[in-house]
Amino acid sequence: MDYQAAVNWVLSFADYERWPGFAYAARFDLRRMEVLLSQLGNPHLGRKTVHIAGSKGKGSTAAMIASGLQAADFKVGLYTSPHLHTIRERMTLGFQPIAENDFARLVERLRPKVEVVNRGSLGELTTFEILTALGFLYFQEARVDFQVVEVGLGGRLDATNVVQPEICVITSISHDHTQVLGEDLNQVAAERAASPQPGPLARRAHQGGRAGHTPTDK
Secondary structure (H helix, E strand, O other): OOHHHHHHHHOOOOOHHHOOOOOHHHHOOHHHHHHHHHHOOOOOOOOEEEEEEOOOOHHHHHHHHHHHHHHOOOOEEEEOOOOOOOHHHHEEEOOEEOOHHHHHHHHHHHHHHHHHHHOOOOOOOOHHHHHHHHHHHHHHHHOOOEEEEEOOOOOOOOHHHHOOOOEEEEOOOOHHHHHHHOOOHHHHHHHHHOOOOOOOEEEEOOOOHHHHOHHHHO
């Protein structure tokens, strides 16, 4: 499989980044992501992780954290979304996108595992879930010291929420995704606040109004 064929295959699945107004809670189930990663040997585990959620500033916050870690001589993998020019921008090492041949090779490795999961009872994996698994495989192969992982649209059921982070960051929460994550800002805040897993150090930006209370309450 060449690079373009690999991209076409990944994009052949449901891509909810392009579907405004979909029913978030009804469509996502972390179990299928967990099954896929288990078949791959759990590549998301075994390295330090910084997990970043929020409505605004996730990408820039992730980039700043990755830059600081790299300046401290750590090897850093950065996973963000969406991409601007090429899908390879979503997973970088030292801020360099994954090479086309590495992307195609890892898709070849993923494909049979994805097909097994998709034949099961949990529903088909999405484009974002497949890319997230690919990112974890890439960082595992590269033996990064840290992986800095930005959530996608959601929190509680987001594909990235399988990680076991040392540090969680919640940036500002806004009305951007009320059609996806909840009917009002408080519900969006509850979904975003559900991203941090039990145990890690959590840091969040100042939140105005009721959204400022929800992460603490969770």
